[in-house]
Amino acid sequence: MSKATHISGVVLKSTGSWYKVSTTEGMISARIRGKFRLKDKETTNPVAVGDRVTLRLEADGSGTIADIHPRWSKLSRRAAGRRATIEHVIVANVDMAWCVQSVVFPKFNPGFIDRFLVMAEINELSAGIILNKTDLLDEALATEMAWWKQTYEDIGYSVLMTSSANGNGITALKAALSGKINVMSGPSGVGKSSLLNVLEPNMGIKTGEVSDYTGKGKHTTTHAELWPLSDGGYVADTPGLREFGIWDLAPEDLSGFFLEFRPFLDDCRYPNCTHDHEPSCAIIQAVNEGSITPERYNSYRNILQTLKQGLKDTGR
Numbered sequence: 001m002s003k004a005t006h007i008s009g010v011v012l013k014s015t016g017s018w019y020k021v022s023t024t025e026g027m028i029s030a031r032i033r034g035k036f037r038l039k040d041k042e043t044t045n046p047v048a049v050g051d052r053v054t055l056r057l058e059a060d061g062s063g064t065i066a067d068i069h070p071r072w073s074k075l076s077r078r079a080a081g082r083r084a085t086i087e088h089v090i091v092a093n094v095d096m097a098w099c100v101q102s103v104v105f106p107k108f109n110p111g112f113i114d115r116f117l118v119m120a121e122i123n124e125l126s127a128g129i130i131l132n133k134t135d136l137l138d139e140a141l142a143t144e145m146a147w148w149k150q151t152y153e154d155i156g157y158s159v160l161m162t163s164s165a166n167g168n169g170i171t172a173l174k175a176a177l178s179g180k181i182n183v184m185s186g187p188s189g190v191g192k193s194s195l196l197n198v199l200e201p202n203m204g205i206k207t208g209e210v211s212d213y214t215g216k217g218k219h220t221t222t223h224a225e226l227w228p229l230s231d232g233g234y235v236a237d238t239p240g241l242r243e244f245g246i247w248d249l250a251p252e253d254l255s256g257f258f259l260e261f262r263p264f265l266d267d268c269r270y271p272n273c274t275h276d277h278e279p280s281c282a283i284i285q286a287v288n289e290g291s292i293t294p295e296r297y298n299s300y301r302n303i304l305q306t307l308k309q310g311l312k313d314t315g316r
Contacts, residue, residue, distance in 0.1 A: 005057045006066065011092075013225040014049050020225075021055060021063060030055050030063035043087045044079050049224040049236055050092040050181065074123055075183050078245030078310075087247045091183040091224060091236045096176075097125045100186035100195070102133040103145050110148065112187065114258075114299040115244040117157065121257040122249060128158035130173065130184070132191040135163040151293055155260050164194040174199055177229060183236040185244075196227065196237055203227055251307040255283065258300055260292050276301060 009023035019030045030053075036046040047053065047068060055063035071092045079088040099116040101108055113129060120127035129152055131145055149159045160176060162169035173195065184192045196203055224238045255261045255275050267282035268275070275283035286292045 006054055007057060007063075008052065008054050008069075010226070011047060011049055011051045011053060012227075013223060014045065014047065015223050019047060019053075019065065021053060021065075023055070028055060028057070028061070028063045030065050032065045036065070036068065043076075043089055045089055048074070048089040048092045049226050050074075050094060050183075050234075052093065073125055075119065075125060075185070076123065076247055077119060077241070078247040090185060090238055091226070093181060094125060094183045094236070095180040096182045097127045098130050098182060098184045099127065100130045100132055100184050100190045100192050102136075102190040103131055103141060104133065104136050106187055106189045108145070108148075109187065110295065111299055111302060112241075112244050113152075114296065115246055115303060116185065118246055118249070118254070118257045118303065119244065121259070122246075128160065128176070130160050130162055130186075130195070132162050132164070132195060134161045134168050135165040151296070155296075162195060164191055164198045167198070170195075170198055174231065177233060177235055178231040179233045181226075181234045181236075183238065185238045185241065187241055188239075192237055196235060199235075200227065200230060246303065246307065249307060251304055254300065254304055254307060258296065260296065261286075261300070264291075274304065276304060 007023050007025055007028075009021040009028065011019050012022050012027075013020035017031065019032065021028050021030050032047055047065060051071065052069035053065045054067040054069070056066045057063055073094055074089050074092045075094055075097050076087050076089045079086050097116070097120045099113050101113060108131075117127055131149065134145075137145065145161070149161065152159050158176065160169050160173050162173055164170075177199070184195070186192055224236055226234045226236045228234055249257075252272065252274065255265060261275070261283055264282040264286045268278065269280035270278055273281050273283075275281050278284075283292065283297070287294060287297045
């Protein structure tokens with residue numbers, strides 16, 4: 001029997017039991033060694049899309065993941081369902097995280113955006129927002145979306161307005177993704193896969209429609225996948241998320257991950273101020289003076305209550 005050969009590569013797709021790994025020898029289907037699953041009890045997935053791995057090549061041409069290289073970044077969220085006390089890594093080793101929302105159908109959800117941005121800040125990831133389906137804007141909705149765009153840009157985030165139907169913003173999106181490892185995440189039905197198909201027609205990603213009954217998207221992307229871009233770089237298409245649960249954050253630390261809060265955090269009367277109800281709170285004063293929008297402050301309070309409830313429910 002010949003000596004096993006090892007080769008390194010990047011995980012482009014994960015389906016649970018098999019991984020598609022891009023290597024210098026081409027694409028290889030690989031399984032993971034059981035020891036990694038036994039060792040990693042704190043995440044749902046010991047290997048994520050974007051991970052750098054070393055494969056042991058098997059006689060049948062498949063591979064076995066023998067080593068997982070250290071990650072330099074990741075985007076993760078709280079796992080869904082019964083596993084809500086552990087971490088789910090969406091994609092590893094990314095440069096830029098994009099939150100995709102549709103302007104309508106399904107309804108624009110700033111609360112989802114704010115949770116996404118908090119997780120990006122926790123993981124020290126550059127983040128941006130894609131407001132898709134701009135072809136569906138009427139005058140009133142266009143005014144509302146322009147306000148949200150300006151609000152997030154004033155905080156410091158890139159905001160792109162796009163439409164896969166009429167091509168609006170596609171050139172700017174292509175330039176923003178070029179040369180980076182990107183992840184696009186958002187609820188089902190917001191048009192992530194359609195945008196990618198316009199950017200790279202050869203991808204042929206399956207797309208779906210929004211339910212007329214619920215107004216929510218139908219799941220079409222079932223597993224995260226990293227796609228190469230013709231201008232260089234990669235973009236990860238991810239399954240639609242009904243929520244974006246924040247992972248492993250103490251309530252008292254939340255305010256530091258709202259960028260516009262940071263200039264005021266040292267000015268509160270009480271050093272342990274939660275910025276929720278305390279007197280002489282610099283954050284509340286900044287809201288009253290217009291330096292922080294009421295919408296973002298209310299989002300902060302909603303997340304704060306969720307984190308407090310999560311700590312109580314999980315016994316942490």
